[in-house]
Amino acid sequence: MAQHKVNYTQNGGLPAALTSIDKIVNWGRSNSIWALTYGLACCGIEMMASGASRYDFDRFGTIFRASPRQADVMIVAGTLTKKHAEFIKRLYDQMTEPRWVISMGSCANTGGMFNTYATVQGVDRIIPVDLYLPGCAPRPETLQYGVMLLQKKIRANYASKAQKAKRLM
């Protein structure tokens, strides 16, 4: 049997570390960003690839959830049609605070190549967006980097909404 030896006499006798509320809350939040599965088009395939074993989102604490009530971040992966616009708003409203939105790929950012009557020209016409990922479709690395930037954004702000938000990074 392994022998664990804890020296209770060092650090003033307690196995403790000091930090601030903001830091510990943001540490928790930023390392368990649960994402809403929102694959609307081919970007959804890249999002699935990011979640699968090679890129492995689980190590960031990012787990895909099928319910907006359990999700922290909505990754809009794909073309948003005007018919679907009301549903993205409804799902966004159902997410609990604090919540973030990643717009993934050209179609979600600006409408992309679908310069037509049926496509919403950027999801930011409907919901506020935190991160825009370029690409058609973005590589899983891009989405990974995006999630890391989002973690950084979460840590850079105050944990409480009552305090005014700081600028990202």
Add this chain to the structure above:
Amino acid sequence: MRAYTPKDDVQAKPYYTDRFYKSPQVPKHAPESDEVFNADLESIKAKFEVLDAYIQVEQMVVYINAKDNYGVLELMRDELEYTQLSEMSAIDWLADRNGFEVFYQMLSMNKRKRIRIKMFIENGQAVNSVEKLFRSADWSEREMFDMFGIEANGHPFMKRILMPYDWQGNPLLKTYPLQGDEFAAWYEVDKIYGKEAREEIGPEIRDTARIDRYDSDRFSRLGHEVPKGTEITGDEPVNEQAYQEDGGVFLIKKFDKESSVIIDDPQR
């Protein structure tokens, strides 16, 4: 991006008018040249009026009157072995002839032949539904209604299929602008936030390649980020791009580029 020009008369007014130019036509053959088609045509002619018939690209095209469409298709399905309706839709001839051409593409697996039944209807005229004969006509007729506004009498569920139910306009009409009319441009804003939000959200930006270096509301220069709305002067401070904050994060080891090792030996 090309400016939108009204296309009401685009069919009536060809942009290329060479007096001696003869546009190439796919050759048409008489139905008598194929005995299977000829027999089919004779049995249709025995019961219904046929306005025109020819063979083009090994398929027979038959023009009928619009009131006969159910009867002709029933005859073809039950007696002539054309058991599949592979496609149906309409063609917009509003500018030319103020109407639509509706076509039914029929396939016979036994005879290995295809026949296209065509008919002309006036603008605003409805067609008889063939949904009772072919289940595939169910969605096709709804799509025809959605895209052209042609109603099918006797259809069990005559509603739009692709566009939302509260949509206005028929997108496959030649007069419908590709980027949408006023209604389409504001559809999602009006529906979700109401008309009064139009001013705040603003019109759609249709130039997807637009980049404005001096617009700090919409764009952020990587490595030179400034707060939103700042006036860009050109001497923005450099922000070093790092995966993690300088002080490190509680309980997470900071990634140090200096001390990292690149493994270049594949046999390690």
